[in-house]
Amino acid sequence: MPDPQAHHAxxxxxxxxxxxxxAIMTLGDRVIRAAEEAGxxxxxxxxxxxxxxxxxxNAFKHGHKSLPEDETVHVEFEIEPDEIRIRVTDKGPxxxxxxxxDPTTEENLSKTSGxxxxxxxxxxxxxxHNDSGNQIRMTYARPESQS
Amino acid sequence: xxxxxxxxxxxxxxxxxxVDFIDRNILDEANIKAIGEELNQIIESASQPKLVISFAxxxxxxxxxxxxxxSVNSKVREHDGQLxxxxxxxxxxxxxxxxxxxxxxxxxxxASDAAGSFG
Numbered sequence: 001m002p003d004p005q006a007h008h009a010x011x012x013x014x015x016x017x018x019x020x021x022x023a024i025m026t027l028g029d030r031v032i033r034a035a036e037e038a039g040x041x042x043x044x045x046x047x048x049x050x051x052x053x054x055x056x057x058n059a060f061k062h063g064h065k066s067l068p069e070d071e072t073v074h075v076e077f078e079i080e081p082d083e084i085r086i087r088v089t090d091k092g093p094x095x096x097x098x099x100x101x102d103p104t105t106e107e108n109l110s111k112t113s114g115x116x117x118x119x120x121x122x123x124x125x126x127x128x129h130n131d132s133g134n135q136i137r138m139t140y141a142r143p144e145s146q147s
Numbered sequence: 148x149x150x151x152x153x154x155x156x157x158x159x160x161x162x163x164x165x166v167d168f169i170d171r172n173i174l175d176e177a178n179i180k181a182i183g184e185e186l187n188q189i190i191e192s193a194s195q196p197k198l199v200i201s202f203a204x205x206x207x208x209x210x211x212x213x214x215x216x217x218s219v220n221s222k223v224r225e226h227d228g229q230l231x232x233x234x235x236x237x238x239x240x241x242x243x244x245x246x247x248x249x250x251x252x253x254x255x256x257x258a259s260d261a262a263g264s265f266g
Contacts, residue, residue: 021177021178024174025172028207053209084265104246114212115214119246
């Protein structure tokens with residue numbers, strides 16, 4: 001029997017994801033489809049996708065710098081009518097977000113890294129980390145214009 | 148540049164090299180590294196390269212992709228060349244604006260505008 005729910009994206013999920021382009025993009029597609037079904041605009045979906053992918057890529061690039069390549073990161077997402085919540089937890093030692101220099105100052109503008117956090121903060125409504133710094137928690141509140 | 152694994156489409160006209168991305172999402176390190184290596188080959192094969200990178204196919208990019216573009220820009224300058232970016236959608240342009248990289252790169256509306264801008 002075909003599953004009548006098969007064409008609907010689950011509005012929440014918890015999964016371990018590998019450092020694999022297709023896996024990350026498939027997850028992005030899944031979250032975005034659920035956000036679309038929940039009525040979020042294209043601009044909102046762009047913001048959420050960018051932040052989600054940025055968080056995962058950053059977790060592997062920085063958090064897992066000293067870990068085996070096949071180590072996974074844990075991703076949780078919840079898409080609700082008024083907000084979207086994403087958590088990405090890596091298995092690394094964590095970092096202090098306040099130690100990340102402002103990448104937009106003139107002396108840092110030509111540096112090749114350090115922009116991920118800035119972008120996540122710009123696109124999401126709220127971005128926090130756990131105390132040990134290996135988990136990023138992001139919330140996107142639905143703009144009033146879309147409600 | 149036409150290898151099966153190529154992540155770029157490259158064309159040369161009137162001494163200007165135009166590069167288009169094949170991927171719609173320039174995301175992960177492996178992908179970005181491959182793109183960087185291809186671009187480096189292009190830059191190194193020309194003296195004073197004139198390079199236009201078109202984002203016409205690109206829906207998403209990560210901060211790691213921005214980092215690679217900065218490396219490409221430095222490499223082009225080392226070779227006394229010039230780099231222009233073009234065909235950037237409003238959503239992607241916002242990423243450049245937030246990071247203030249719209250000040251670092253010379254960005255044109257279209258690839259033909261960019262090609263016409265070289266002195």
